[in-house]
Amino acid sequence: MLVASILKLFYWFGARYDLPLLIQAGIMVLVQTVLLHVALLNRPPIGAQHSLTQPFAGASEKTPLPTPRPFNFWQWRARKPYWHFLLGYAGVLVALQVLVGSGPFYTALQGYVALSVEATLPLPQIWENHRSKSCRGFRLSVLANWIVGDAFKMTYFFLAGGTKVPWAFKMCGLFQAMCDAYLGVQYWMYGDGSRAASDAEKDGRVA
Template identity: 35%
Template sequence: MTVLGTLAGIGMAVGPPLIYADQAYSIVKKKDSSGFSHDVCGVLLIANIIRVFFWLGNRFETPLLIQSLLLIVSQLILLAICLHYKPTATDSSEDATNYAPLSPLPSSPNPQSHSREDSDYLSQPPTANSNNRGSGGLKGLCVGGKRPFEFWQWEGYGSYLEFLAALILTLGVLQIILGRWMWYIDALGFIALSIESTLPIPQFIANYKRKSCYGFRSSTLAGWFFGDAFKTVYFFVRRSPIQFKATAILTLCWDSAVLAQRVMYGANPPREGINQYSSNPIQQEEEERGLRADGEERQFSLQ
């Protein structure tokens, strides 16, 4: 029984971070992260940072703490990969040399399109004017469109690091002030695990908008479903805090929803003729019709 418990603990610690290894490899291989919602990285980073502070007041099992630390590291790497290979709104699927303008160089004559070698992750993102290119813009790549303060829609990797550093600093101050009260510690646990329970939702929305699961690895989905099923059983057998049990069940329900999408939509690319980065295909069709009319008018004037 001790051996099984040890193996289960090792699986809980290293299993979830390894789920995303194949997803990262696939993005690097295809040089395209458009099918994977990088909001998933945000959910895991925020939830596990809060969970670490929850551990300071309620010393749950060490494998779960190690799991949180490994997930933080793995998601920072995956987030950098997603941003690096995020295509621009004007990119065609055949053009694999242009990526999202994480931080175009000031001397660049065309900041809207440049190769990834010119990117500096830690630089400031470009101005708002360079972000709104075309009707779809980069907003079409993000779940939920425009957000207050463009939350988790920043283009510079440094902006994400600054936010996470501010979150850690805030939680550290609150831990010093309120860490002696158990109600605060319990609230941290519920907040951390409630956020983590929403993990499949950004991917669910992205799949629904594109009517396709293209770019989202089946291995990641299998890891979510079977991993969360294993965690649910583990939490009940090991009598983990109620926060872990309740949120594990909720996460498993959302995993089932994404699994249903995989069966319905399949893994084929989105339908041709509809820009996968545009949230309004009708508006895109009208613009294309207008461009054709402009071209005909110019041709007539030349004659």
């Protein structure tokens, strides 16, 4: 979300989309920065909670991720690399804005990249639910908020008069809404995991 929201801020200079969308992107950068700071301060120590749910699990631990990321991207144990990356990322975007920021192709690329990153955020959750045949740990209240938010967003994008919303927002917003709707289908199919646990317990008794 930080990568997408920072890029959306730069996208505004070329697209000049509606001010509420710009304010939303700025608030998102602020909130996600605070959340990253809190997460980095409260990470479990190395070796604790040997599971894939351990946040920021580095490749040097006993239980690394199945597919290590190049340069351990966003899996660093030290705090400074996260801030160094974000500052470097913003610096590169500033340089590109000065050099080619006025070009229509670059402006469109900014929008579609930023909003595609944001729109694909539900995909890991969809895959995990499909793999485990369960929505355990995924709160129904979160899903409901996402779907309600999508409804308001689509109404604003397509039905509000006098707004300037580029097609990048509309297309990526539609894709994200479909992903959230499918998460709702998965929750209806799999439940919160209690059903699978009950079936496993019955199978154990039969055996």
